[in-house]
Amino acid sequence: xxxxxxxxxxxxxxxxxxxxxxxxxxxxxxxxxxxxxxxxxxxxxxxxxxxxxxxxxxxxxxxxxxxxxxxxxxxxxxxxxxxxxxxxxxxxxxxxxxxxxxxxxxxxxxxxxxxxxxxxxxxxxxxxxxxxxxxxxxxxxxxxxxxxxxxxxxxxxxxxxxxxxxxxxxxxxxxxxxxxxxxxxxxxxxxxxxxxxxxxxxxxxxxxxxxxxxxxxxxxxxxxxxxxxxxxxxxxxxxxxxxxxx
Numbered sequence: 001x002x003x004x005x006x007x008x009x010x011x012x013x014x015x016x017x018x019x020x021x022x023x024x025x026x027x028x029x030x031x032x033x034x035x036x037x038x039x040x041x042x043x044x045x046x047x048x049x050x051x052x053x054x055x056x057x058x059x060x061x062x063x064x065x066x067x068x069x070x071x072x073x074x075x076x077x078x079x080x081x082x083x084x085x086x087x088x089x090x091x092x093x094x095x096x097x098x099x100x101x102x103x104x105x106x107x108x109x110x111x112x113x114x115x116x117x118x119x120x121x122x123x124x125x126x127x128x129x130x131x132x133x134x135x136x137x138x139x140x141x142x143x144x145x146x147x148x149x150x151x152x153x154x155x156x157x158x159x160x161x162x163x164x165x166x167x168x169x170x171x172x173x174x175x176x177x178x179x180x181x182x183x184x185x186x187x188x189x190x191x192x193x194x195x196x197x198x199x200x201x202x203x204x205x206x207x208x209x210x211x212x213x214x215x216x217x218x219x220x221x222x223x224x225x226x227x228x229x230x231x232x233x234x235x236x237x238x239x240x241x242x243x244x245x246x
Contacts, residue, residue: 004207004243006128006182008173010191011141013214015115015131015236016148020108029104030054033077036097042086053080060136068169070160073136074098095139102140111148112213114237119153121240130156132176132189134196138162156180167193168200177204190239194227202227209233 009015033053034046056076064070074094081089122129131154135141138161145151158176160166167173177184188207191197192214201208210229233239240246 003186004127004188005186006130006180006188007122008130008132008176008187008189008201008206010189010193010197011131011133011135011144012109013192014112014190014197014211015119015150016109016111016144017214018105018108019110020105025105025108029101032100032104033097036100037093040093040097042089044084044086049080049084052084053077056080064166068166070134070136070164070166072138072161073101098137099139102137102143106140106143106147109144109147111150112236114235115148115150118236118239119150121244121246123153125244128180128182129154130158130176130180132167132172133157133159134166135159135161167191167196168203170200170203173200173204173206188231188243190233190236194229198229199227207231209239211236 012018030050034050037044038046053076056079057073060071060076077097078089078094081087081094119129131141131145133141138159141159141161142157145154145157151157156176156179158172158179160172163172163175165172165175173184173189177187184205188209189197189201190209190211191201192211194210194215198208198210208229209231211233213235231242233242
């Protein structure tokens with residue numbers, strides 16, 4: 001195994017996992033948006049407004065997968081409000097609405113049971129550690145990191161929402177390399193998504209490690225015969241043994 005000095009990690013599905021019913025969580029989150037805006041005194045036809053907002057979100061989610069550009073959920077909410085003649089809504093209200101919306105899903109994310117021990121081992125060995133996460137809201141990523149109590153392990157927590165670029169675009173990896181001041185030849189990327197984490201690492205000439213614990217579904221397995229990682233592991237606890245012989 002080549003000598004490394006840094007590890008990049010994906011967040012959701014790699015270091016933390018979701019334990020909940022996504023349709024129910026989405027429905028509750030949408031209701032939270034409506035209630036938050038109502039409580040702020042906005043006089044909207046909320047059913048029609050939410051239909052418009054969610055339609056724009058769905059279009060955005062589809063577009064970002066092909067364009068690899070992140071415009072953020074906050075941007076979508078603000079532009080929707082502006083088109084409904086609420087262009088003067090304060091940024092504080094938009095931010096608090098997003099915070100309340102994401103709090104619904106945040107309650108269902110948990111750290112993997114082997115994450116802390118694994119991260120502690122690499123930190124003790126002097127590795128530089130970073131997170132690179134595809135996400136529509138940077139505050140959501142930062143909150144999830146804090147909720148999992150893993151911030152202290154990382155020198156950098158980089159989201160696509162913060163830089164406007166999504167994996168597998170190599171530029172988001174290059175930004176991380178520049179900020180960490182490490183060469184790509186000394187870095188490995190660990191993630192659960194072949195089309196984002198593994199392909200992105202390969203696009204940036206970074207060693208790729210596919211973790212398969214949360215990858216047993218059609219959307220992640222469909223590329224298994226097309227994108228081949230440099231290493232495959234089932235769990236995080238395997239990583240110290242495979243990289244360090246520990």
